[in-house]
Amino acid sequence: MAKITKEKFKTKDSVFDNFTLKNIISLMRKGFFLEDSLSPIKIGKEAVVFAAETKEGKDICIKIYRLETANFNQMYRYIKSDPRFIGLNHKMRKIIFAWVQREYRNLLLMRKEGVPVPEPIKFQQNILLMEMIGKPAPMVKDSPPKDVKKFFEEVLKNMKIMYNSGLVHGDLSKYNILNDNEKPVLIDFSHSTPPNNPIYKELLERDCKNIADDFKIMSKEEILDYILN
Ligand SMILES: Nc1ncnc2c1ncn2[C@@H]1O[C@H](COP(=O)(O)OP(=O)(O)OP(=O)(O)O)[C@@H](O)[C@H]1O
Ligand SMILES: [Mg+2]
Structure with missing residues (x-):
């Protein structure tokens, strides 16, 4: 297998900080997706979403929360009173990791209840891997339903x-x-x-x-x- 280097990603996608790069590479080495298969779907202020491919040829979605998010205070306001996440205090990274974990848990619960949501695959620190919907499917905002x-x-x-x-x-x-x-x-x-x-x-x-x-x-x-x- 070709050696995966941080430099490779740095030149390719400059949106990542060092911590995030290490995290992406770690997930790749664990075999969750193929090297060189990442392509951006949406670069947002809080999160960037990528498409990637597994070795079985399946498309997956990688949601990466930025560690320096502009909206951190808002995120804190929304998670601090969730009884499942009491005691977070103002530790930025801890809050972002909890935010990712919460999304993963919520998706699992929704799958169990039969609500149509992407199947969560894995969360690790500020990264969430999940099933890719469509190729990818458009938002209702951009593609209103016919009926x-x-x-x-x-x-x-x-x-x-x-x-x-x-x-x-x-x-x-x-x-x-x-x-x-x-x-x-x-x-x-x-x-x-x-x-x-x-x-x-x-x-x-x-x-x-x-x-x-x-x-x-x-x-x-x-x-x-x-x-x-
Ligand atoms: N599982 C998925 N399959 C296909 N497309 C996806 C999937 N998850 C996200 N996307 C695409 O990426 C975009 C951004 O994803 P999402 O809404 O989860 O993040 P966000 O709005 O940037 O994040 P947040 O509001 O949590 O900061 C979506 O509008 C959608 O177009
Ligand atoms: Mg969104």
Whole structure:
């Protein structure tokens, strides 16, 4: 096997700091994906998302949280009151690692409940590996469904399943729903939290408002009423 060097990645993708580079290389050496198979899907402020290929030829998705994120204070506000993550204090890296772990756990739980989400594969420090949806599938924002009503009903059904399983998505909108051949797949579960979090209700109401605004089929109140009853 060709030697994997940090320098190789440095020239290829300058978005990575040293710590992250080591982490990527470690995952690659463990055999989670092939060297040279990384290609960027989305370079965001908080996270960068890459496509990669496994040795079996399967596409996977690599979500890498930046260690110097501009939105750190906001992330802290949203995770500090989650009872599962008490005692984080202001340690930046610790919080980012917990954020990644939370997304992984939330995805696992959602898979168990039958909500259409990418299958999580592995988390390691600031990196999350998961199933690739589509090639990749576009966001609803960029690729609205043909049958909006049918698609919306599917989203609504899954919001109720989430609620009944004791989790609110927390950042649900047309940006975090993929249109996978006219079927919704929900992504970006790092905000999702259980009802014993004091901000749970605020997040639930916000999700309902976003979905009402994005689909324009039911009002926020009607959506909330459907979910709660
Ligand atoms: N499993 C996946 N399969 C296909 N595409 C994906 C997958 N995960 C993420 N993407 C693509 O990458 C984009 C960014 O992913 P995501 O929404 O998880 O991160 P983000 O919004 O940048 O992060 P965050 O809000 O957690 O900081 C998505 O809009 C989607 O286009
Ligand atoms: Mg997102």
